[in-house]
Amino acid sequence: xxxxxxxxxxxxxxxxxxxxxxxxxxxxxxxxxxxxxxxxxxxxxxxxxxxxxxxxxxxxxxxxxxxxxxxxxxxxxxxxxxxxxxxxxxxxxxxxxxxx
Amino acid sequence: xxxxxxxxxxxxxxxxxxxxxxxxxxxxxxxxxxxxxxxxxxxxxxxxxxxxxxxxxxxxxxxxxxxxxxxxxxxxxxxxxxxxxxxxxxxxxxxxxxxxxxxxxxxxxxxxxxxxxxxxxxxxxxxxxxxxxxxxxxxxxxxxxxxxxxxxxxxxxxxxxxxxxxxxxxxxxxxxxxxxxxxxxxxxxxxxxxxxxxxxxxxxxxxxxxxxxxxxxxxxxxxxxxxxxxxxxxxxxxxxxxxxxxxxxxxxxxxxxxxxxxxxxxxxxxxxxxxxxxxxxxxxxxxxxxxxxxxxxxxxxxxxxxxxxxxxxxxxxxxxxxxxxxxxxxxxxxxxxxxxxxxxxxxxxxxxxxxxxxxxxxxxxxxxxxxxxxxxxxxxxxxxxxxxxxxxxxxxxxxxxxxxxxxxxxxxxxxxxxxxxxxxxxxxxxxxxxxxxxxxxxxxxxxxxxxxxxxxxxxxxxxxxxxxxxxxxxxxxxxxxxxxxxxxxxxxxxxxxxxxxxxxxxxxxxxxxxxxxxxxxxxxxxxxxxxxxxxxxxxxxxxxxxxxxxxxxxxxxxxxxxxxxxxxxxxxxxxxxxxxxxxxxxxxxxxxxxxxxxxxxxxxxx
Numbered sequence: 001x002x003x004x005x006x007x008x009x010x011x012x013x014x015x016x017x018x019x020x021x022x023x024x025x026x027x028x029x030x031x032x033x034x035x036x037x038x039x040x041x042x043x044x045x046x047x048x049x050x051x052x053x054x055x056x057x058x059x060x061x062x063x064x065x066x067x068x069x070x071x072x073x074x075x076x077x078x079x080x081x082x083x084x085x086x087x088x089x090x091x092x093x094x095x096x097x098x099x100x
Numbered sequence: 101x102x103x104x105x106x107x108x109x110x111x112x113x114x115x116x117x118x119x120x121x122x123x124x125x126x127x128x129x130x131x132x133x134x135x136x137x138x139x140x141x142x143x144x145x146x147x148x149x150x151x152x153x154x155x156x157x158x159x160x161x162x163x164x165x166x167x168x169x170x171x172x173x174x175x176x177x178x179x180x181x182x183x184x185x186x187x188x189x190x191x192x193x194x195x196x197x198x199x200x201x202x203x204x205x206x207x208x209x210x211x212x213x214x215x216x217x218x219x220x221x222x223x224x225x226x227x228x229x230x231x232x233x234x235x236x237x238x239x240x241x242x243x244x245x246x247x248x249x250x251x252x253x254x255x256x257x258x259x260x261x262x263x264x265x266x267x268x269x270x271x272x273x274x275x276x277x278x279x280x281x282x283x284x285x286x287x288x289x290x291x292x293x294x295x296x297x298x299x300x301x302x303x304x305x306x307x308x309x310x311x312x313x314x315x316x317x318x319x320x321x322x323x324x325x326x327x328x329x330x331x332x333x334x335x336x337x338x339x340x341x342x343x344x345x346x347x348x349x350x351x352x353x354x355x356x357x358x359x360x361x362x363x364x365x366x367x368x369x370x371x372x373x374x375x376x377x378x379x380x381x382x383x384x385x386x387x388x389x390x391x392x393x394x395x396x397x398x399x400x401x402x403x404x405x406x407x408x409x410x411x412x413x414x415x416x417x418x419x420x421x422x423x424x425x426x427x428x429x430x431x432x433x434x435x436x437x438x439x440x441x442x443x444x445x446x447x448x449x450x451x452x453x454x455x456x457x458x459x460x461x462x463x464x465x466x467x468x469x470x471x472x473x474x475x476x477x478x479x480x481x482x483x484x485x486x487x488x489x490x491x492x493x494x495x496x497x498x499x500x501x502x503x504x505x506x507x508x509x510x511x512x513x514x515x516x517x518x519x520x521x522x523x524x525x526x527x528x529x530x531x532x533x534x535x536x537x538x539x540x541x542x543x544x545x546x547x548x549x550x551x552x553x554x555x556x557x558x559x560x561x562x563x564x565x566x567x568x569x570x571x572x573x574x575x576x577x578x579x580x581x582x583x584x585x586x587x588x589x590x591x592x593x594x595x596x597x598x599x600x601x602x603x604x605x606x607x608x609x610x611x612x613x614x615x616x617x618x619x620x621x622x623x624x625x626x627x628x629x630x631x632x633x634x635x636x637x638x639x640x641x642x643x644x645x646x647x648x649x650x651x652x653x654x655x656x657x658x659x660x661x662x663x664x665x666x667x668x669x670x671x672x673x674x675x676x677x678x679x680x681x682x683x684x685x686x687x688x689x690x691x692x693x694x695x696x697x698x699x700x701x702x703x704x705x706x
Contacts, residue, residue: 020120020156052152057207081145088217094204
């Protein structure tokens, strides 16, 4: 996972999977990188081939954190299979899923 | 029995360690398997997620004491269906009929919903020490490629029979439809059995018929059939007893455990099933007799199923429920019978293999023992002026531990050794080899054969004692300068000493066999020996039997030896006469025991 800041936005890239083995570390890593200037988190899922319910849990934790700070979370370019997981769990309503 | 339709089936079985990384790796393996089975990308991706969710649940909630047994994953693919079994060792879940999504801000609780959303059927079976989640989903029909102009699939016979709505059906077609529906239902109910049997067959090909394997399968059988206990007994090799092989985990509250073995003549349900060659059922209406070996178990109900392979009895399998308010369904009974019969075949073929292996090991042991025995015996006996030695050794049906030797000592005298390890085969040969090495390492002890035997006993005692074996031995030290022979034995037959004056003496000094008494002190006997014959031998000589069962005994040998001493015949002649006498006495009968002898002839001083 790579994290970098563009003005006001924390961009998360390089996630190959988001599952029970790494969900907690992704969640904590992002939490730690959300500084006071950060008003949005963009999570790039274009290279992420697998997301399970634990991975969704991490995304929700990040979402709650940002919601509390008045910010927002976007999910960028999920592959078809991952997008379906969002749809099945109806979390596509919660997250802004952006395809660029 | 009606022919069973053969369904082409692929299976994939994994035992997964109880951590998320292993689950993920296993799901990737499952993915490859499903791809190879021809599933489409969406289906494969769906199953990958479902398996991860189910197996992660099993990891998260595994009971600490069962964690090391991991998580079981099994996949079965037919042309129509994918079925997955996830075996967990948790305390069991309350699996909801319809899982609901948690509130949007909940960070967990979506796994079961995902599992149900992505499968057609999810069934959770709780077992006594493991549980199974059974998931099924029909396969997607292969999607026609855009270039493929194939129309929609032709109607199946089933759909052809169903009239378009609104049209009246003929009586015949109603009957036909009902029959078909009944058949479909029947097939669906048999599906569980067929699937179990296919999985079982697939596993059989790749795994040895170990006890662990049997235990695992029978535990699964409990889960599959909603039974609480089982007892598998196998017939022993003598076919007189039924010996407990595997049983379900004990009921800790009652501490009941079936007896280890029961005679085949017992009147219990298990033996009756064998005698009748059919299942014997028991329940509240037909309870087991109070003296039935399974009486404690059978308070609920169940049945004993005899295991025969053709006409060979393998054992008997009994399975039951603690509470028999619900009888086994027909499908469950046929699963139990089929899997038990398969196991019977497996156990029998395993036994045959083991016997073949044992025969090969025995043959190898025999070869090694024969080589050792060849090594044991001296290549040639020492030659001293004025004295000659001749030895003989004969093995009975098996290789034994007879050993004789003659060593020239450091002081230029002679030590004669004769020993016999109790027992046969490789262990006896190995002890004979140890004995020989010890004797040869301390020939300085030769002048006092009693002390020498005490030392040998100390050095061999713990090994002999542990192996529950013993050695009889005799040492004779010939002191050339003093014209004496000093003898001591350890549980060994006497040495015969025939003087050239025609006297034959039995020299019996000594103590118990080596390996019997830890601190024995064998006595010694010293005789003057100016000439004649001395004979050391093992008990095979005097315990030889003729066809009437009579023992040869000492007397004929003493006569032979006296004549030899008086005549002064060459030593080889004396040896040949003894061997011939033995052969004639046994009259070509089977030699009963190993026989070794060592004859000394000469006139001292050498």
